[in-house]
Amino acid sequence: MTNMPEAKLAREAELCYATLALATDYDVWHETHEAVSVEAVVQNLLKNVATAKDVLRRVIPAIAPPRGCECPSLLKNTVITNPKAFPGATRKKLELLLDPYFPRERSRRAPAAGHPRSKPASRSPLQ
Numbered sequence: 001m002t003n004m005p006e007a008k009l010a011r012e013a014e015l016c017y018a019t020l021a022l023a024t025d026y027d028v029w030h031e032t033h034e035a036v037s038v039e040a041v042v043q044n045l046l047k048n049v050a051t052a053k054d055v056l057r058r059v060i061p062a063i064a065p066p067r068g069c070e071c072p073s074l075l076k077n078t079v080i081t082n083p084k085a086f087p088g089a090t091r092k093k094l095e096l097l098l099d100p101y102f103p104r105e106r107s108r109r110a111p112a113a114g115h116p117r118s119k120p121a122s123r124s125p126l127q
């Protein structure tokens with residue numbers, strides 16, 4: 001009802017987000033409005049579907065990429081936790097979101113014997 005979880009998740013995923021909300025009836029807050037019937041709700045719902053389709057047809061071309069907003073890089077300055085303090089499981093779970101800003105430290109050890117990268121580099125025929 002509040003859209004708050006969706007807005008929060010979209011923000012964390014650096015997605016542009018907007019809500020298109022269309023009411024089907026007023027009985028929740030309008031004290032003098034007539035009682036709501038199923039038929040009225042369905043009729044309004046069908047109108048809302050048509051309205052939503054029309055809105056999307058008009059809006060989507062207007063917001064087509066490239067994005068000129070800050071959404072694609074919102075996490076850049078929003079995570080203030082020291083990356084080394086992220087619990088491993090949490091870090092792994094959030095890697096898709098965090099890796100662009102907090103690259104994980106890779107092991108600097110030499111590859112194990114038998115690993116493809118442990119073989120000496122072959123010389124180019126031009127050398």
Ligand SMILES: [Zn+2]
Nearest residue numbers: 016069070071
């Ligand atoms: Zn945006």
